Amino acid sequence: MSALNTESSFGWVTRAIHWAMALGVIAMLGLGSYIARMEVGMSNLWLFGLHKSIGVVLLALLILRLIWHLASPPPRSLPADTPWKDSAARWVHRSFYVLLIAVPLSGWVGSGASGLDVVIFERFTLPPLAPTSEAWESSAFAVHFVLTKLLALCVVLHVAGALTRRDGTLRRMVRG
Numbered sequence: 001m002s003a004l005n006t007e008s009s010f011g012w013v014t015r016a017i018h019w020a021m022a023l024g025v026i027a028m029l030g031l032g033s034y035i036a037r038m039e040v041g042m043s044n045l046w047l048f049g050l051h052k053s054i055g056v057v058l059l060a061l062l063i064l065r066l067i068w069h070l071a072s073p074p075p076r077s078l079p080a081d082t083p084w085k086d087s088a089a090r091w092v093h094r095s096f097y098v099l100l101i102a103v104p105l106s107g108w109v110g111s112g113a114s115g116l117d118v119v120i121f122e123r124f125t126l127p128p129l130a131p132t133s134e135a136w137e138s139s140a141f142a143v144h145f146v147l148t149k150l151l152a153l154c155v156v157l158h159v160a161g162a163l164t165r166r167d168g169t170l171r172r173m174v175r176g
């Protein structure tokens with residue numbers, strides 16, 4: 001089992017990062033919507049910490065993924081049955097990279113601007129990325145809200161695309 005990507009296959013490092021992030025992103029879309037709507041009390045406050053911690057791990061994984069792809073470029077996508085599906089897939093992949101940087105950063109900016117420490121796994125305190133201010137907080141969370149809806153749309157399109165192909169595209173990402 002090769003760690004490196006080749007011209008026609010995904011190595012296990014790319015596949016492991018892909019599936020860890022897929023699981024994390026889907027769980028975070030659910031957890032984020034839950035915490036934004038729950039009645040906040042002492043008993044469920046920890047869910048905010050969990051959401052922030054996983055979000056920062058996902059940002060780190062995205063950076064790792066980019067570095068890994070510079071070291072070991074992934075294979076080109078297999079051609080789809082119509083050209084518009086190829087460009088749609090390319091745009092969704094690009095959007096994932098942009099959104100998976102902008103979504104955690106907007107959450108981090110908003111959380112820091114609230115004046116509370118951004119504590120990861122109850123251990124590491126991250127520096128605030130913006131001054132403590134209601135304007136910064138509400139603008140950053142408005143951005144976080146909109147971008148997470150775009151991210152959810154990309155996930156739906158991406159999964160629909162992957163599941164409707166019968167040319168080995170999914171097998172390549174599952175088994176290499």
Ligand code: HEM
Nearest residue numbers: 018021022025026077078093096155159162163169170173
């Ligand atoms: C939900 C979060 C997900 C994200 C952020 C994500 C992201 C990506 C990205 C950026 C790529 C391009 C290759 C790369 O850069 O590594 C990719 C490829 C792929 N993904 Fe996902 N993915 C997600 C979930 C899924 C799910 C649930 C499935 C299966 C149902 C899936 C199936 C695939 C397949 C088959 C490819 C290879 C496409 C090709 O060869 O062109 N992904 N994914």
Ligand code: HEM
Nearest residue numbers: 028029032033036052055056058103104107108111145148
């Ligand atoms: C890929 C990573 C992330 C995803 C997918 C994500 C997703 C979400 C979603 C879907 C919501 C609910 C938005 C709404 O419907 O109102 C949310 C809220 C929230 N997120 Fe994230 N998030 C991520 C990263 C982060 C990070 C890194 C932080 C902070 C360090 C953060 C802090 C928050 C906070 C505090 C809320 C609640 C906002 C409110 O009460 O209105 N998120 N997130």
